[in-house]
Amino acid sequence: xxxxxxxxxxxxxxxxxxxxxxxxxxxxxxxxxxxxxxxxxxxxxxxxxxxxxxxxxxxxxxxxxxxxxxxxxxxxxxxxxxxxxxxxxxxx
Numbered sequence: 001x002x003x004x005x006x007x008x009x010x011x012x013x014x015x016x017x018x019x020x021x022x023x024x025x026x027x028x029x030x031x032x033x034x035x036x037x038x039x040x041x042x043x044x045x046x047x048x049x050x051x052x053x054x055x056x057x058x059x060x061x062x063x064x065x066x067x068x069x070x071x072x073x074x075x076x077x078x079x080x081x082x083x084x085x086x087x088x089x090x091x092x
Contacts, residue, residue: 026051027050038071042063045064046060046061048060049061
């Protein structure tokens with residue numbers, strides 16, 4: 001009986017990636033939730049730009065702008081409480 005333990009296979013270490021200052025990098029800007037699901041979803045979309053080259057940011061920003069504009073438009077479309085009746089004014 002042989003009690004020798006075989007050596008583990010050699011693992012090649014991946015070379016460290018070189019730092020490229022022009023490469024996309026997250027900005028790590030905190031986004032505080034607003035409590036409005038539509039607005040929060042639009043703001044979360046900003047994180048998608050973190051991994052894009054600068055020329056890809058415009059598409060994300062336009063999409064976020066559209067989402068925020070739609071959220072604001074939806075506020076105008078929601079019916080609010082009925083206005084109180086106006087008192088009758090008697091004019092002589």
